[in-house]
Amino acid sequence: MSPPVLKLSGVSVGPVQTPILQDIELELEAGHFLGIVGPNGAGKSTLLSVIAGLIEPAKGSIELFGQPLRRLNRRQLLQQIGFLSQLHDDLPKLPVSVRHVVTMGAAGYASPLWRRPAAQEDIVWAMEQVDIAGLADRDFRQLSGGQRQRVRLAKSLVSRPRLLLLDEPSAALDAPAQDRLYRLLRHLCDENGMAIIMVEHDIAAITGHVDSVACLNRRIHCHAMKGEQIPEDIWHAMYGEHMHVIAHDTRCIGCVSEPPASSTAHRH
């Protein structure tokens, strides 16, 4: 049996008195699509940063692809991870084409200039996945927010990672583009065996696509698989008493198991 793609054991981040993350236990198999939800400041982005090797945990251990993450194997392991950080406005105004931005995500890009940075077919594949092949020669600076986000996603895919970490990937995307994105991610899990961890703000949007949902607020309160129900008190612990769960779809993870026939609205 192949080892899990990711295993976090007792991971804590921040001071002992006021931890940002506390005793995180998480295991992810190849092909699994995990959605992480939680209120603002719950530590969702921090958790992704810890897995991506950007933040050193104060306690606990991280195993990637069956190997403990250490200083010596850090680069080799991290090259098998694709990471899409939150979209922010202060992206530098570098004069680069879309193709060049996507190439920057290749594992061999940072090699000396006389080496080839990436295989052409990987670049084309990544651009086709997010439907930006037609923008290949466009100036990245002149793209819309949604187009930029798709280019950044292609950049995180180009090395065909075994683990993909996405921090609010649907930011700046309109509703149809969001739906296409989630379908693409589902396809990458099912066809390519990619494991994906996705942090999203809109809980309702992801539950129909992911295999499981982890409810995070400093620690993981609940990790619900498809078909499992997240108890109401967990939602209250995370979002407060005003939170009400109304199901609209049987595929919804964490909702009540039998949705009322008349219910079409969905708001968590």
Add this chain to the structure above:
Amino acid sequence: MTDLISHFLASEVMRSALVPSLLIAITTASISVMILAHRLSFLVVGVSHASLAGLGLAVVLALPLLPTVTATALAVAWLLIPSTTGNLRLNNDAGTGLLFAGAMALGIVLLSTTNRYQVDLFGWLFGNILTISHGDVVWLYVAAAAVLGSLLLAARAWWAIAFDATAAAASGIPVSSYRFVLHGVVALAVILCVKLAGIVLTTGLMVLPAACAWFWGRSLGTLWAISLGFSLGGTLVGLLVSYAYNWPSGATVVLALCILFVLSATGAWLRQSGMRRRQRA
């Protein structure tokens, strides 16, 4: 024009200045792309002005000039890493401004305490490639080789960090180490430039070539090539004009680059306007 070029090439002083000037042009064109990408223009101002402290130390303590100035420039460039990466509680530019003003003041005070004016202070401030010595030429070759060699090895990593440092770190690139080396390389290039353009005008040589290319390049390679073209063109034209009118060489080269920048920006604006008109039609 042909007469001017043949006179220029016949002049021994200009001939001896030509190769070092072109070497400086190649080096600055290459590193200037990274300076713009990492927004290090003000670091160049800071390091070049702070090198006056190195000059003061070398004169007062009777230390070898170039190694002392280089060591000072390196120290200042590395001290300013938190300032250029936004890890300082002050505004990013405030840290650089404070350090460069302090270091320059130290240099002036040190130089005022000694009557030993063996150094050509005017040459250090405004540059004079025509008085370059054999020892300086050797130093130029070594420093240029270090700058160009490190670019061959690390240019792509620096480019990826400039585009998205978080993503670069997540892909396993040791961002802090690369930034440390980049700051060191920029400091070396600054000292390389001081001979041609002086402390005051070095920023022009190190920023303008890439600034001219910024309107036209769409990848690291094309930016580098266009920047090199502008840098070599500006240097050759500047040296020729400075020879013809007996103007200071460094200032004339920087002026030529400034004119090229205006032409490049105007050309880019015209092209953009033409494209917009065609789209509307």
